[in-house]
Amino acid sequence: MASIQYREIEGRSGAYFALLAVLGALILAGLGAAWTMEHQGHHVTGMSNRIVWGTPHVFAVFLIVAASGALNVASIASVFGRELYKPLARLSALLAITLLAGGLAVLVLDLGRADRMIVAMTHYNFKSIFAWNIFLYTGFFAVVALYLWTMIERRMHGYSKRVGVLAFLWRLVLTTGTGSIFGFLVAREPLHSALLAPLFIIMSFSFGLAIFVLVLMAACRWTGRALGDVVLNRLRNLLGVFVATVLYFVAVHHLTNLYIARQHDVERFFLWEGGIYTALFWFGQVLIGGVLPLALLFGASSRRAFAAAAVCVIAGGLAQLYVLIIGGQAYPQLMFPGKEVSSSFFDGVVAAYAPSLLEVALGVGGVALALALTVVALKVLPFLPRSLADGELGGGTA
Amino acid sequence: MNPERRQFLGWGAAAAGAALAPGFSLIELARARSPQEAASKLQRWGLLIDITKCADCDACVTACHEENGVTGHGRPETDAQWIRKVSLRDKRTGYAQTLPLMCQHCEHPPCVDVCPTGASFKRDDGIVLVDKHTCIGCRYCVMACPYGARSFVHEAVSGQKADVPRGKGTVESCTLCVHRVDRGETPACVAACNRDGGKAMVFGDLNDASAEIHRRLRSAPSSQVRADLALNTGVRYQGL
Numbered sequence: 141m142a143s144i145q146y147r148e149i150e151g152r153s154g155a156y157f158a159l160l161a162v163l164g165a166l167i168l169a170g171l172g173a174a175w176t177m178e179h180q181g182h183h184v185t186g187m188s189n190r191i192v193w194g195t196p197h198v199f200a201v202f203l204i205v206a207a208s209g210a211l212n213v214a215s216i217a218s219v220f221g222r223e224l225y226k227p228l229a230r231l232s233a234l235l236a237i238t239l240l241a242g243g244l245a246v247l248v249l250d251l252g253r254a255d256r257m258i259v260a261m262t263h264y265n266f267k268s269i270f271a272w273n274i275f276l277y278t279g280f281f282a283v284v285a286l287y288l289w290t291m292i293e294r295r296m297h298g299y300s301k302r303v304g305v306l307a308f309l310w311r312l313v314l315t316t317g318t319g320s321i322f323g324f325l326v327a328r329e330p331l332h333s334a335l336l337a338p339l340f341i342i343m344s345f346s347f348g349l350a351i352f353v354l355v356l357m358a359a360c361r362w363t364g365r366a367l368g369d370v371v372l373n374r375l376r377n378l379l380g381v382f383v384a385t386v387l388y389f390v391a392v393h394h395l396t397n398l399y400i401a402r403q404h405d406v407e408r409f410f411l412w413e414g415g416i417y418t419a420l421f422w423f424g425q426v427l428i429g430g431v432l433p434l435a436l437l438f439g440a441s442s443r444r445a446f447a448a449a450a451v452c453v454i455a456g457g458l459a460q461l462y463v464l465i466i467g468g469q470a471y472p473q474l475m476f477p478g479k480e481v482s483s484s485f486f487d488g489v490v491a492a493y494a495p496s497l498l499e500v501a502l503g504v505g506g507v508a509l510a511l512a513l514t515v516v517a518l519k520v521l522p523f524l525p526r527s528l529a530d531g532e533l534g535g536g537t538a
Numbered sequence: 539m540n541p542e543r544r545q546f547l548g549w550g551a552a553a554a555g556a557a558l559a560p561g562f563s564l565i566e567l568a569r570a571r572s573p574q575e576a577a578s579k580l581q582r583w584g585l586l587i588d589i590t591k592c593a594d595c596d597a598c599v600t601a602c603h604e605e606n607g608v609t610g611h612g613r614p615e616t617d618a619q620w621i622r623k624v625s626l627r628d629k630r631t632g633y634a635q636t637l638p639l640m641c642q643h644c645e646h647p648p649c650v651d652v653c654p655t656g657a658s659f660k661r662d663d664g665i666v667l668v669d670k671h672t673c674i675g676c677r678y679c680v681m682a683c684p685y686g687a688r689s690f691v692h693e694a695v696s697g698q699k700a701d702v703p704r705g706k707g708t709v710e711s712c713t714l715c716v717h718r719v720d721r722g723e724t725p726a727c728v729a730a731c732n733r734d735g736g737k738a739m740v741f742g743d744l745n746d747a748s749a750e751i752h753r754r755l756r757s758a759p760s761s762q763v764r765a766d767l768a769l770n771t772g773v774r775y776q777g778l
Contacts, residue, residue: 181693181706188615189689192677252675252690252707259672263655270654270678326767327648327684473686475639475763480627483639485619485686492615 144227145526146292149363151519156362163512170505173498174249182252185499190491191469196250198461199503202347203243203510204277204318205340206457208311209348210235211284213375214291215311218304224371227525228356233288234523235352235514236311237281242510244277246502269320276314283307292521315341322464329406330468335396339389343457346382350453353379355514357447359524368530376446380437383453387430390460402474409471410463414490417467420459429456466493577663582645583714583772584664584744585728586751586760589637590777593736596623598638601730605715607699618689618704620712621727635778638727638739641666641687641712642763643772649679649688658709664744664772665714673708680709684764687711714772744772 150156177185187194213232217225248254264271287307290296319340322331353375360367394411397403410421429452436449470491475481481488518524602608602621610617621640627633647666649658657673660666668679680688688711695704701717704710715725723729724741731739742751760774 178707182690183611183613183616183692187692189617189619189680189692190615190686192680192690252677252709253673254675256672256674259655260674263657263672265650265653265656267651268654268678270652270676274654321678324652325648325682327682327764469681473684475685476624476626478629480629481624483622483624484614485622485624486615487622487624487639487686 146230146522146524147526148520148522149359149518149524151515156515156519160512160515163508163515166508167505167512169501170246170249170503170508173501173505174254176498177250177502178254184496186494186496187499188491188493190486191466191493193465193469194250194493195462195466195495195499196246196502196506197465198458199506200243200246200250201318201465202458202461203239203246203506205315205344205461206347206351207236207239207243207344208280208315208318209344209346210239210352211307211311212345212348213352214287215304215308218287218301219308224374227528228352228371230288230291230523231356231359231518232352233284233291233307234517235348235355235510236284237288238510238513238517239348239351240277240280241513242506242508245509246506249502269317269324273314273317273321276310276317280307280310280314283310311344312341315344322468327473328468328471329403329474330410330471331464333393333396335389335393339386339393342382342385342389343460346379346386346453347457349375349379349382350450350457353450354447354454355511357443359518360528363524365524366527366529368528370530371528372443372446376437376449379446379449379453380434383430383433383437383449386460387426390425390430402477405474406471409490410467414467414471417463417470420467421463424459425456425463427456428452429459469493577661577665579662580745582664582744583719584643584742584751585714585725585773586740586742586754586776587637587773588738588740588754588776589635591736591738592635592637593738594636595735597730597733597735598727598739599623601726602640602712602715605699605718605726606702606713607695607697607704609695609697611693613692616690616692618691618710620689620710637775637778639685639687639763640727640773641683641714642685642769643712643714645770645772647769648682648684648767652678652682654678661716665716665719666711667713667716668709668711670703670705670708670710675707675709677709683711684767684769 185194211232213225214229216222217229248257260274266272283303284307287300287303290300290303316337319337323333323336325331357367359365394407397407410417412418433449433452433456436445436452470493472481472488472490475487599621606620608618608620621638624637624639626635626637643664643666645664647658647660650660650666654676655672655674657669658666658679659669675690677690680690688709690709691704691706694706698704702713718725728739728741731737740751740754742749744751744755746752755774758776760776761778762771762774
């Protein structure tokens with residue numbers, strides 16, 4: 141079997157710098173938004189005391205979930221020994237790091253006191269799933285960096301599988317932690333469910349692979365590298381299975397709720413009369429994020445259809461997290477069953493929320509940061525194979 | 539003993555008594571809880587609210603926000619609310635009630651469980667507080683609270699009270715007027731309700747069998763909001 145040859149991308153073209161300039165501008169806009177929110181206070185955003193986690197959380201959680209999922213391709217190669225995926229493993233690990241960095245940047249900059257990160261690093265309450273996540277996220281950086289080292293440094297190749305297994309297990313725990321942030325909330329009827337942990341894991345498979353595929357296609361196309369149909373068709377089928385599984389978990393979650401009398405109002409809200417949240421659920425999450433990608437992946441064979449399906453998965457994923465995070469807060473907490481409730485705190489009514497430009501700018505800034513880090517890293521270190529043409533795949537060292 | 543010697547001893551004893559007296563009274567003082575003394579598990583501060591007496595007024599809300607320097611900016615969605623009046627109407631019968639709702643000072647507070655830095659904490663005497671120095675403003679406690687009792691400070695605050703530190707970008711809620719409780723007083727809401735309202739609120743030590751709150755709770759049925767969560771709240775309601 142021929143060994144895979146990796147090369148940095150040249151990164152000297154006007155288009156490369158133009159891409160970096162656009163991403164840089166978006167990052168600056170995100171930083172500007174964070175600065176404004178920090179100086180003025182969060183009242184300048186769409187958030188309130190009823191919706192305390194807004195659009196930045198949607199982007200942050202999306203990126204963090206996608207980060208662990210982006211590592212999947214590397215795991216399939218190292219942990220499950222599929223040689224076909226080996227040439228893609230480095231890019232997969234790189235995206236895992238950069239997406240997590242983008243997500244965490246958004247999360248941290250949205251804190252009320254982002255300047256107190258040193259407090260978060262020195263004071264821990266180990267009953268808090270958030271505190272575990274601080275270790276899970278920083279540990280993930282370290283483990284994936286080590287994993288990359290074993291893949292890039294020839295003398296370390298022998299350790300690649302063992303570190304790959306560690307990284308795979310770590311990412312499963314990490315996404316369990318992210319899902320449990322919401323699943324452990326006993327006070328929120330729409331969120332409180334152990335199902336959220338496995339749901340988040342399968343969402344991460346889907347979102348992470350969708351981003352991976354788009355970055356791979358763009359990188360190969362813009363640097364003139366061959367990208368064979370064999371590997372793309374494998375990824376296509378894989379994404380299809382992931383999208384279908386997300387739909388399955390979502391269906392089970394809602395069917396379970398529909399069976400429980402106490403949850404009937406919750407389901408009526410999300411599935412039927414929840415306004416924007418109902419619309420986003422059916423049209424964003426289910427149609428654009430589920431049904432349409434499945435049709436594109438299994439009903440068409442063109443690359444364009446595959447790319448369109450990946451874009452749909454990302455859009456649907458953002459819609460899904462918007463419904464879950466913001467819809468989950470907008471739905472009034474049940475305190476007095478059988479009573480109509482009203483107060484100055486807007487008890488008993490669906491909380492109003494409209495994303496502000498500042499929040500969107502911060503979220504998009506995080507996406508831009510993840511992409512910019514990827515674009516720079518591809519130029520600095522050899523993450524991409526020289527060619528991914530059909531004949532050259534299926535063997536070689538990682 | 540000659541008279542001079544007796545007189546000398548008398549004066550000496552008087553002087554010694556005078557010198558020691560402040561010491562003894564200091565011991566007496568020290569028996570009261572000083573600000574330096576830690577809160578004790580022997581006590582569990584709580585509130586009993588009889589909503590059959592809760593009048594259609596907001597004396598408790600006004601008093602709380604005045605006592606704690608909680609001022610609004612005319613933006614009800616983002617202004618802090620440490621206590622609020624909630625109106626209830628039975629969906630079937632139309633029976634209407636009103637009650638004050640604030641931090642329920644749970645024995646097992648979800649806000650304390652989820653706080654990553656330990657800024658949300660429960661004192662040994664059951665009062666749930668936020669350490670304003672270690673709160674990073676993540677709002678996870680707001681997500682976790684079943685009562686909507688917590689507010690995030692959405693903008694700069696002014697006119698703060700010396701006993702009640704507040705700060706933009708952190709989370710806050712009812713402190714059960716801990717500064718008053720530590721001085722041996724009742725929370726501002728209770729004082730106001732007894733003065734200007736329907737005398738619906740009783741404050742006291744839930745562990746003290748001789749306290750009025752204890753007597754009232756053992757002589758008539760009471761309930762907790764969201765008792766299904768088994769948080770063992772420090773705030774109890776009668777007539778709900």
